[in-house]
Each structure stands twice: as structure tokens, then as C-alpha cells.
Amino acid sequence: MRDALRTGFRAMRLHRRLAGVLWLSLVLPAGLACMALGPLTRQLDTSPFRTSLVKGWDSWALLSWSSTRAAEWKGALAVVLLALLVGWLLQLFLTGGVLRVLIDGGPRPVLGRVVTEGTALFKVTLWATSRYLLSLAFWVGGVGVGVAWLLGKIAGKSAAPDSFLFGVQETWLLTAGLLGFFLVSLRFDLARIALARGDAPNARTAYRLAGVRIRGHRAALLGLALFWSVVALALGSLFTSIGVWLNPGSGVGLFVLILFRQVGFMIQASARIGFWATLLHIDEGRRADLASALSTSSCGPGPRSP
Amino acid sequence: MRAAFFLLLFPGGLAVALEAPRKIVDYDIQVALEPKDRLFTGHETLRWTNPSDVPVSTLKFHLYWNAFRNSASTFFRESGGRLRKDRADEKEGWGFIDVTSMSWKGADLTKGARFESPDDGNADDRTVLSVPLPRHLAPGETIALEIAWKAKAPKIFARAGYVRDFFLAGQWYPKIAVFEPRGRRRRAEPGWNAHQYHAFSEFYADWGDTRVAITVPEAFVVASAGEKVSETRKGGKKTIVFAQEQIHDFAWSADPRYVIRESLFDPSRDVPASEVERASKVLGLSREELLRGFHPVKLRFYMQPGHESQWRRYEDAQKWALAWLGLWAFPYPYAQVSVIDPPEDGMGAAGMEYQTLYTAGTDKWLGRWPFSGFREPEGVVIHEFAHGYWYGLLASNEFEESWMDEGITTFAETVMMDRRYRYSFALPFGLGVTDEHQNRAQALGPDLDPIRRSAWAFSSERSYFKNSYARPATVLQQIRRLAGEEAFWRAFRAYALRWRFDYPTSEDFFDAFRPLAIPGFEALVAGAFSGTSSIDFRIVTATSERQNLGAGYDDAGRLALPPDEKRKGKKDKTDERGPFETVVVVGRDGDLVLPVEIALTFENGQVARTRWDGCEKWIRLRTVYASRLARAEVDPAGTIVLDRDPFNNVKVLRAKGLSATAKVRTYAVHLVENLLSLAWSLP
Incomplete structure (x- = not known):
């Protein structure tokens, strides 16, 4: 565990260019969102709220803006959602390349290599993603929410909202939902690693291998995933809080804010690199399993996924 | 100074400001609750005095739980069995109230009784009962009726009823309607003002004293309007007697699971000095004048298990409302307030106003981070308690002028909420939305209805809510800004004082402001209250x-x-x-x-x-x-x-x-980046 974390932190330090590439998956969709928000926000400079907004927060500006410009807000929101989707796909695309570069190291330019490798892996990554979404729907939706719904039904209409079964339902929803989400996501991550290593020719095999690698190490992997999540969320909260606190009142201040936030996102991207490096380190230790799994799969029905 | 201002506002009207209500109807009620069958068996002695200068030959009663009798009632037709996101249980949820006997000096009055539908002519509605008397009741004469009834509580989806063992009894007994004498609410000729129970309105009644003996199984905790007089136990049941003078509505609740929390509003401690100073400056009254009439008020909070930790939020809001309304209107005249916290599966009963008792409403999540920044529990407490003034102590006709109850209450709520909590909807990083701005945003947009309209006559549910809550509250903010702080609040307080224990109309409210010659005031009265004008x-x-x-x-x-x-x-x-x-x-x-x-x-x-x-x-x-x-x-x-x-x-x-x-766009783009970076923060 310690070695894995040490590897992760070392990767954070060493692979700044890779973090920069990953950062692009934020900046490019953010640019799209910025363009979509242009016509909507332009009105603010010619509104009575210019001064108050430059000073800080204005509750009425926000409410009257969204009430009187509902159609424009909807249009902008649609583009922002599209930007989020694009950003997510971009992350999927770049992650494949990032993983290959992390695995192989090798010459620069990093961006070119990430794009080349990402392109090569993108189709199979999309297949793995669809499998991931199905698993998520099953474990979080079916098992998490479904069981909670069943508990509600068993409790019946006559049970008080604070009754034991409703308490169990709430706890189940939170813990099983989160646990399901983390485990399903971890398996997806390991499957992507298997694809990046070339251990698996397709998403199905990659998922099978990920299942093998995760077996018996769930607690350790969950611990590591939680650790990096906490690190990333803490970094995000810190930079967001300071960003809001900065509240610039001049052009220079705004420039400083933008710079500061992008540095923050870069550090968050580095934390993501650290997470991947940690997973790769653990995965390395499970290569023996991989060999046996591959040999089994070539001769007969491979190990079954849980 | 104060008297001179008062006289200026009400030339010749000062003499009619009441120190206590005119006593018109007294109730002495005994009711037994059978929780298993949800049955209420009751008897009441009703003493009613003809307040007019004409003889009365017919009495009219509200039997409002008949609104839940079947799907043909006016209430059901208007609401479609849905209210405030709740839906009626159309299998088991029906309720009713049947008068089993009614007599006057031994004479049975039920024979000639018939149901009426004065508002919509719905022949199937059973919420207004007309009872002919064997002889005319002379002006000033008092009648003593003996009435027995049986009622079944509806399953809660709208205001009152039951859910599991929780009962809320509101509009639960045969209640006499209002006979308006000449001059009351500017009426030219005396007559009954009786309305059916509607989807959006239910309040208008006469003043008097009420005494209620409630019998329930011993395990039940009873929360009631009024002061507890006595408690006796017998055969696994207990009878608790409550009494309250000078009211026009009486509600109670029972639940074996209530967790009681008690507190005391102590004016010397709970009226903020800063607010006294502000009121003193704006109203031109000394501290002594402002605090005159304040007295300790017992506060009882009947909390649901799981919500206990939130009673302090209720308490803080309740004390603030007592202080604010006491300063800017007049001190609360009663000795106690009971606050009901309804269960989460009975939220149809949440946010209901009755005299000296009201229902609040919260959710266990609102007591936890990050939802504790949503001031919904405080907002409901402040809103419902404020109703105790604008429907309660100033007995406006909510049927015909719903804005006078909901609108003024919402206005007072926005002022109280924003002053006490700044944001009613607090977002992370110190951002938030004020209560006034939320209401203003809701008031934007075109209207099909004026504010002054009978509650059942609005074009839609949305129009009712907008024109009874947000729009009148915003129009009052408009008047406030046009008049200026001093003039507005002095007139507002003068209106409250003048119509305390009385029956104000919209015109009475406007008359309080007319002497100020506020620019645009008449345009607002004509355009916003009586019209659909916009600007x-x-x-x-x-x-x-x-x-x-x-x-x-x-x-x-x-x-x-x-x-x-x-x-x-x-x-x-x-x-x-x-x-x-x-x-x-x-x-x-x-x-x-x-x-x-x-x-x-x-x-x-x-x-x-x-x-x-x-x-x-x-x-x-x-x-x-x-x-x-x-x-x-x-x-x-x-x-x-x-x-x-x-x-x-x-x-x-x-x-x-x-x-x-540039600034807003930068922050918005950072928000998008934050959302995307969440994908990095999770595995």
C-alpha cells in the first residue's frame, strides 16, 4: 500500500506534462461552455447589476436574470451540458493515452503520444464504458436503489418515517450505493489498464481480467480509491473556496483568479495521474494472475466475473 | 405624536379600535377520539348572539370535513384530489362529518336542515348546512344550541386528518358561519357570509371563547390550541380540557409519538435590542411604548422522533417572530403558542395556521449538513405564526380576499426572514438567495387575475398562489419603497392596531395608507389589486x-x-x-x-x-x-x-x-470545470 501511494505521489511530481494533457479535457469543454455563456452573460454589463456583480454576489441579479431570460438560460444550459458530455468523452479518450504513456514512459512529445495511443484505444474504451454504465445501472440502480425500494415496500405505509426499516433503507442506500459505485468504477479503471497494457484484446476480456485482479484485494483498492478521492475533493474544495474568496474587482484580479484556478485544476489533474500510477503499481503486482487468466481463457472458459 | 398620527390616518375612526374582540360565539365541546377507526364523536353547546340589527331566521354551519366525503365535493372538484404535491388516498382516505342531532330548547332543528352551495351551486357539496329556526332570533338575542356529531378523519393530504397515529384536527367541528351586521366589512345590508370548503381557502369566523374536552387513549399526547385546564384519566383513556378566550378558530392534534420541548419567550431577553432601536427610530416611538404589552409566552414544540434536534431552529424562528410582530404590529395577546411538527409522511398537514397553534414542517435531512443552510423550517414557522396575526388577530375573510391573509403574511415573512437569516436559501461559499427576492422572482410574468379575487375564482392553482402570496407581498414591498420606511411602517402598524380583533377588508388596508398620499398608490390599488396591470x-x-x-x-x-x-x-x-x-x-x-x-x-x-x-x-x-x-x-x-x-x-x-x-462568465466556466473535475475526484 505504502509503495503504491509513494509511486502515486512520485508520478504526480514527475508527470506534469501528462497532467497538462489531462487538464486539456477541462479547458476545451470549458471553452465551449464559455462561448455558450457569452450571449447570456453579455447582458450583465448593460444591466443595473454590473456594479453589484463586480463587487460580489447579488441575489436579485441571479433570480431576475434567470426569470426574465429563461429561454436563453435553457439554451445556454443545453450547451453547457453538451460541454460536460464532450469533456467526459475527452477524459475517456485521453485517459487511454495517458495510461499507455504511464506504462511505457518513452519520448516526447507527450501530447502527440497521448493522442495517438488514445485514438488507438478509444473504440475499445467506449465498449468498456458501455459495460461500465450497464454495471453501474445494475449495482447502483438495481441493487442499491432497488433493494432500498423493496425495504420501503416491506416497511409498508403504516411504518413511521423513523422506523427501523426506513433507517436500514437510508443506510443501505448510502453505503451500498457508494460501495457499488466505487467497486464498479474500480473495475472499469482496472479494465482500462488491462486494455492499455495490451493484456486484453477487447472490453469483455479486459473486464474479466479486471475482475480477477480485483478479487481478494477489494478492501485495499477501495482504501486507495477513497484516499485519492479525498485528496482530489480536498484540493477542489480548497481552490474553489479561495477562488470565491478572491472575488476580483479588476482586470488584473480576474487574470490572477483564472491563473490560480487553472493551477488548481492542474494540481487536481496531477492527483489523477497519482491515482492512475497507484493503480498501475497494484496492477503490476497482479500480473501473475493475468498470465493464468489469459492461459485459461485461451484453453477454455475463463475465470468468471463476480 | 403617536395619537396625532393615528388620528390623521383614521379621522373619526380611532374610537372603533378594539382592545378585545366582540364576543359573538362561544363553544363548549366534548370530543372523543377512537384512533383505530379514526372516528371523532362529539357534542357541543354553541352560544351564538345575533350581532345585527335584524332578526335572523336561519343559521348556517360549516361542516368542512365533508369536503373529504367523496370526489363530488367542491374541494375535490377544485383540487382533483391533489394539493401541494400530495395526493388523496381515494381507497381509504375519505372522511366526513355528520350532525346526528341539533336542538334548541328541546326543539329538533335537523328536520328542516339542508345543504347549500353558495359559491358554486354544486348540489353534491356538503360543507355548508343551512338550519331554519322555529322562530326569528331577535337582534342581540343569544341562542344556545346542543349539537351532537360524528366525524371520520380523512387521511392527510390536505391540511387536516390522520396518518398512522398522528391526528390533526382542524375545521373539525360544526362551526357556525359568520352573520355580518350592517357595516361589517363595509356591508350595506346584514346577511350570512358562509362559504364552502375550497381547495385554497377555509378561514373566516366570528370571535368568542372556546372550551374543549378531548378524550383520547392514555398513550396519546395531545397538543391543542388554548391553555390546559385539567386532565383526568379513566379506563385507559384520558380527558384533557383546554380553554381559550378571544379566538375564532380552534385546532388540536394527537400523536403517541410526540416528543415535547418547552421554552419561554421572555421579552426582556428575546426581543433584540437592535430591533427595538430600529423600530423606535422608524416608528417614532419610545422603547417603553414599543415594549408595552409584551409579556412572557409559553412555547411548546411537539416534535416527531428523529426531528428533535431541529426544535431549536423552530424556537429561534418563533421567538424572533414574536419579537418582530410585537414591535411592528402589536404584542401577541395570548399566553402560549403550540407548534406541531408533522410526520414526514403527513406533510399535507404541514404549514397550517390556526389560532395559538400551528403546524410547522421539516425533514430529517434539513437538520444535516449540507442541507441545514436551507431555512425552510424557520420560514414555515415564521410564516405560519404570522398568519396568527393576519388571519387570526385581524380576522380577514380569506375566502374573498385571500391576499389579506397570505399576502400580508408572506410580506411579513420576507422581512422577518431576511432580517434574521439573510438568506432563506443559503448556498455554499457564503452565497444565497433572500426570501424577498424569491418572492419577487415568482411575482414576475404576466397575470390573468387581479390580486383581489375570491380564492376559488382564480384561473389556475398557479395564479392563486402567485396572486395570493408572491405578488401581493411584492406589491407591498413596492408600496414600502414608494412611501419610505417611516411612513410605510407607521401606517402598517396603525392598520394592525386599528383592525386587531376586528374584520378588515382590502379597502380598510388601503385606507391606512391613503392619508400618506404615496405617489402611484391609487394606480397600484387599481392596477395590481383590482387589475392585472404590469410595468x-x-x-x-x-x-x-x-x-x-x-x-x-x-x-x-x-x-x-x-x-x-x-x-x-x-x-x-x-x-x-x-x-x-x-x-x-x-x-x-x-x-x-x-x-x-x-x-x-x-x-x-x-x-x-x-x-x-x-x-x-x-x-x-x-x-x-x-x-x-x-x-x-x-x-x-x-x-x-x-x-x-x-x-x-x-x-x-x-x-x-x-x-x-467577464467576471460572471469566468466563475461560470470554473463551475463547469469543477463539475468535470469531479470525474477526476472519484475512481
């Missing part, structure tokens, strides 16, 4: 050009070129030399006429202000000044809160400093 000020055009004097032919016939032509591309410092001719056209869309200020800010920092009465549809301002116009703004102080679109109130010709667009 949107905007800067139509704004130009500021170097004055081109001296171009063209002079008297000697010589042609002079305009200065710009002479220069032909040679820009120099003289371009920025004045004088500059500034022309600004300000327009008014909508047919509500209100006065407004217009401010022209020039590049040299000078600001020229002018006031426009807003009577015409537009006005053109022309000025020649040494500096170029930088910004033209209509309503720079944001006085016109009814302005439909504040975004067109400004034209900026030349701006200095940071662009708000």
Missing part, C-alpha cells in the same frame, strides 16, 4: 454626441462645414471637447403608472437625476453638457420592484473598470 421601464435610446453648432449656411450665405468634416480623420484632443448633446429616451411598457427616477451619469463622474411621473408612455431627456454621457439608468435605486425586466433599465455608453460579464 416595465426601459431606456429606449441614449446618445451623446459632440454638439455640431455652426454647420450649414450662416446669415451671410456662407457654408460652414461641421467640425467632424473639417478634421477628416485627423483625430486630436479636441474630439473629446464638449459641449456634448445628450439625448435619452425612456419608455414605459405595461399600463401601471408609477413615478420613477432617471439618472444620467457623465464621463466626468457627474450624475444628473430627474424624476418622471411615468404618466406618458415615454419621455425624452435632452441636455447639452461639457462631458459625454457614460450611462443612462431608469430607477437607479431599484425602487420599482414590480419592474418586469430590470435588465433593460440601463444603457451604458462607456464603461470603466472590470466587466461583470
Whole structure:
């Protein structure tokens, strides 16, 4: 565990260019969102709220803006959602390349290599993603929410909202939902690693291998995933809080804010690199399993996924 | 000073301000609850005095639980079995109330009794019972009726009823309607004012004393209006007697699971000194005058298990409401307040007002981070307690003028919430939305209905809510801004004092403000209360050009070129030399006429202000000044809160400093990046 974390932190330090590439998956969709928000926000400079907004927060500006410009807000929101989707796909695309570069190291330019490798892996990554979404729907939706719904039904209409079964339902929803989400996501991550290593020719095999690698190490992997999540969320909260606190009142201040936030996102991207490096380190230790799994799969029905 | 002001507002009217209500109807009720069958078996002795100068031959009663009798009732037809996101249980949820006997001096009155539907003619509605008397009741004569009844509580989805072992008894007993004498609520001829139970209204009643003996199984905790008088136990049941003088409504609740928390409102500790100082300054009253009439009030909170930790939030809001309303209206006259916390599966009963008792409402999540910043529990407490003034202590007719209850209450709520909590909806990082702004946003947009309208006559549920809550609250904010703080609050307080224990109408409210000669006030009364008028000020055009004097032919016939032509591309410092001719056209869309200020800010920092009465549809301002116009703004102080679109109130010709667009867009883009980076924060 310690070695894995040490590897992760070392990767954070060493692979700044890779973090920069990953950062692009934020900046490019953010640019799209910025363009979509242009016509909507332009009105603010010619509104009575210019001064108050430059000073800080204005509750009425926000409410009257969204009430009187509902159609424009909807249009902008649609583009922002599209930007989020694009950003997510971009992350999927770049992650494949990032993983290959992390695995192989090798010459620069990093961006070119990430794009080349990402392109090569993108189709199979999309297949793995669809499998991931199905698993998520099953474990979080079916098992998490479904069981909670069943508990509600068993409790019946006559049970008080604070009754034991409703308490169990709430706890189940939170813990099983989160646990399901983390485990399903971890398996997806390991499957992507298997694809990046070339251990698996397709998403199905990659998922099978990920299942093998995760077996018996769930607690350790969950611990590591939680650790990096906490690190990333803490970094995000810190930079967001300071960003809001900065509240610039001049052009220079705004420039400083933008710079500061992008540095923050870069550090968050580095934390993501650290997470991947940690997973790769653990995965390395499970290569023996991989060999046996591959040999089994070539001769007969491979190990079954849980 | 105070008396003089009062006289100014109500010439000749001061004498009728009441210290106590006119006593018209007393109830002495015994009721037994069978929780298993949800049955209420009751008997009441009703003493009613004919308040008019004419004899009365018929009595009218409200039997409001018949609204839940079947799907043919007016309430069901109006609501469709849904209210405030709750849906009726149409299998087991029905309720009813049946009068089993009614007599006067031994004479049975039920024989000639029949149901009436004065509001909509619905022959299937059973909520108003008309009972002919064997002889006329003379003016001033008191009748003592013996009434027995049986009622089944409906399953809660709207206001009252049961869910599991929780019972809320509101509008639960045969209640006499209001016989209005000549002059009451400006009535020319005396007569009954009896309304059916509607989806959106249920309150208007006469004052009197009520005593209720409630019998329930011993395990039940009873929360009731009034003061507890006695408690006796027998055969596994207990009977608790409650009594309250000077009220016109009585509700109670029972639940074996209630967790009781008690507190005391102590004026010496719980009326904030800063608020006393503010009120003293604005109202022109001394601290002693303001605090006169304040007294300790017992507070009881009947909490649901799982919500106990939130009682402090209720308590804080309750004490603040007692303090604020006591200062800006008049001190609460009763000795106690009971606050019911309904269960989460009975939220149809949440947020209901009754006298000396009301229902609040919260959720266990609201007691936990990050949801604890949502001030919903405080907002409900403040709103419902404020109802105790505007429907309770000033007995307005909620059926016919719902804004006088809901609208004034919402207005008072916004002031109280924003002053105490700043944001009713607190977002992370110190951001949030105020209660007033939320209401203002809801009040924007076109209207099909005026504010003054019978609650059941609005074009839609949405229109009812908008025109009974958010819009009147916003119109009152408009009046406040047009009148100024001192004038507004003095008139507001004078209105409250004058109509305490009485029956005000909209006109009585307006009359409290008319002597102030507030500009635009009558336009608001006609346009917003009685009409659907709207208003949107905007800067139509704004130009500021170097004055081109001296171009063209002079008297000697010589042609002079305009200065710009002479220069032909040679820009120099003289371009920025004045004088500059500034022309600004300000327009008014909508047919509500209100006065407004217009401010022209020039590049040299000078600001020229002018006031426009807003009577015409537009006005053109022309000025020649040494500096170029930088910004033209209509309503720079944001006085016109009814302005439909504040975004067109400004034209900026030349701006200095940071662009708000750039700043807001930057933060918005960072938000998008934050959302995307969440994918990095999780495995």
C-alpha cells in the first residue's frame, strides 16, 4: 500500500506534462461552455447589476436574470451540458493515452503520444464504458436503489418515517450505493489498464481480467480509491473556496483568479495521474494472475466475473 | 405624536379600535377520539348572539370535513384530489362529518336542515348546512344550541386528518358561519357570509371563547390550541380540557409519538435590542411604548422522533417572530403558542395556521449538513405564526380576499426572514438567495387575475398562489419603497392596531395608507389589486454626441462645414471637447403608472437625476453638457420592484473598470470545470 501511494505521489511530481494533457479535457469543454455563456452573460454589463456583480454576489441579479431570460438560460444550459458530455468523452479518450504513456514512459512529445495511443484505444474504451454504465445501472440502480425500494415496500405505509426499516433503507442506500459505485468504477479503471497494457484484446476480456485482479484485494483498492478521492475533493474544495474568496474587482484580479484556478485544476489533474500510477503499481503486482487468466481463457472458459 | 398620527390616518375612526374582540360565539365541546377507526364523536353547546340589527331566521354551519366525503365535493372538484404535491388516498382516505342531532330548547332543528352551495351551486357539496329556526332570533338575542356529531378523519393530504397515529384536527367541528351586521366589512345590508370548503381557502369566523374536552387513549399526547385546564384519566383513556378566550378558530392534534420541548419567550431577553432601536427610530416611538404589552409566552414544540434536534431552529424562528410582530404590529395577546411538527409522511398537514397553534414542517435531512443552510423550517414557522396575526388577530375573510391573509403574511415573512437569516436559501461559499427576492422572482410574468379575487375564482392553482402570496407581498414591498420606511411602517402598524380583533377588508388596508398620499398608490390599488396591470421601464435610446453648432449656411450665405468634416480623420484632443448633446429616451411598457427616477451619469463622474411621473408612455431627456454621457439608468435605486425586466433599465455608453460579464462568465466556466473535475475526484 505504502509503495503504491509513494509511486502515486512520485508520478504526480514527475508527470506534469501528462497532467497538462489531462487538464486539456477541462479547458476545451470549458471553452465551449464559455462561448455558450457569452450571449447570456453579455447582458450583465448593460444591466443595473454590473456594479453589484463586480463587487460580489447579488441575489436579485441571479433570480431576475434567470426569470426574465429563461429561454436563453435553457439554451445556454443545453450547451453547457453538451460541454460536460464532450469533456467526459475527452477524459475517456485521453485517459487511454495517458495510461499507455504511464506504462511505457518513452519520448516526447507527450501530447502527440497521448493522442495517438488514445485514438488507438478509444473504440475499445467506449465498449468498456458501455459495460461500465450497464454495471453501474445494475449495482447502483438495481441493487442499491432497488433493494432500498423493496425495504420501503416491506416497511409498508403504516411504518413511521423513523422506523427501523426506513433507517436500514437510508443506510443501505448510502453505503451500498457508494460501495457499488466505487467497486464498479474500480473495475472499469482496472479494465482500462488491462486494455492499455495490451493484456486484453477487447472490453469483455479486459473486464474479466479486471475482475480477477480485483478479487481478494477489494478492501485495499477501495482504501486507495477513497484516499485519492479525498485528496482530489480536498484540493477542489480548497481552490474553489479561495477562488470565491478572491472575488476580483479588476482586470488584473480576474487574470490572477483564472491563473490560480487553472493551477488548481492542474494540481487536481496531477492527483489523477497519482491515482492512475497507484493503480498501475497494484496492477503490476497482479500480473501473475493475468498470465493464468489469459492461459485459461485461451484453453477454455475463463475465470468468471463476480 | 403617536395619537396625532393615528388620528390623521383614521379621522373619526380611532374610537372603533378594539382592545378585545366582540364576543359573538362561544363553544363548549366534548370530543372523543377512537384512533383505530379514526372516528371523532362529539357534542357541543354553541352560544351564538345575533350581532345585527335584524332578526335572523336561519343559521348556517360549516361542516368542512365533508369536503373529504367523496370526489363530488367542491374541494375535490377544485383540487382533483391533489394539493401541494400530495395526493388523496381515494381507497381509504375519505372522511366526513355528520350532525346526528341539533336542538334548541328541546326543539329538533335537523328536520328542516339542508345543504347549500353558495359559491358554486354544486348540489353534491356538503360543507355548508343551512338550519331554519322555529322562530326569528331577535337582534342581540343569544341562542344556545346542543349539537351532537360524528366525524371520520380523512387521511392527510390536505391540511387536516390522520396518518398512522398522528391526528390533526382542524375545521373539525360544526362551526357556525359568520352573520355580518350592517357595516361589517363595509356591508350595506346584514346577511350570512358562509362559504364552502375550497381547495385554497377555509378561514373566516366570528370571535368568542372556546372550551374543549378531548378524550383520547392514555398513550396519546395531545397538543391543542388554548391553555390546559385539567386532565383526568379513566379506563385507559384520558380527558384533557383546554380553554381559550378571544379566538375564532380552534385546532388540536394527537400523536403517541410526540416528543415535547418547552421554552419561554421572555421579552426582556428575546426581543433584540437592535430591533427595538430600529423600530423606535422608524416608528417614532419610545422603547417603553414599543415594549408595552409584551409579556412572557409559553412555547411548546411537539416534535416527531428523529426531528428533535431541529426544535431549536423552530424556537429561534418563533421567538424572533414574536419579537418582530410585537414591535411592528402589536404584542401577541395570548399566553402560549403550540407548534406541531408533522410526520414526514403527513406533510399535507404541514404549514397550517390556526389560532395559538400551528403546524410547522421539516425533514430529517434539513437538520444535516449540507442541507441545514436551507431555512425552510424557520420560514414555515415564521410564516405560519404570522398568519396568527393576519388571519387570526385581524380576522380577514380569506375566502374573498385571500391576499389579506397570505399576502400580508408572506410580506411579513420576507422581512422577518431576511432580517434574521439573510438568506432563506443559503448556498455554499457564503452565497444565497433572500426570501424577498424569491418572492419577487415568482411575482414576475404576466397575470390573468387581479390580486383581489375570491380564492376559488382564480384561473389556475398557479395564479392563486402567485396572486395570493408572491405578488401581493411584492406589491407591498413596492408600496414600502414608494412611501419610505417611516411612513410605510407607521401606517402598517396603525392598520394592525386599528383592525386587531376586528374584520378588515382590502379597502380598510388601503385606507391606512391613503392619508400618506404615496405617489402611484391609487394606480397600484387599481392596477395590481383590482387589475392585472404590469410595468416595465426601459431606456429606449441614449446618445451623446459632440454638439455640431455652426454647420450649414450662416446669415451671410456662407457654408460652414461641421467640425467632424473639417478634421477628416485627423483625430486630436479636441474630439473629446464638449459641449456634448445628450439625448435619452425612456419608455414605459405595461399600463401601471408609477413615478420613477432617471439618472444620467457623465464621463466626468457627474450624475444628473430627474424624476418622471411615468404618466406618458415615454419621455425624452435632452441636455447639452461639457462631458459625454457614460450611462443612462431608469430607477437607479431599484425602487420599482414590480419592474418586469430590470435588465433593460440601463444603457451604458462607456464603461470603466472590470466587466461583470467577464467576471460572471469566468466563475461560470470554473463551475463547469469543477463539475468535470469531479470525474477526476472519484475512481
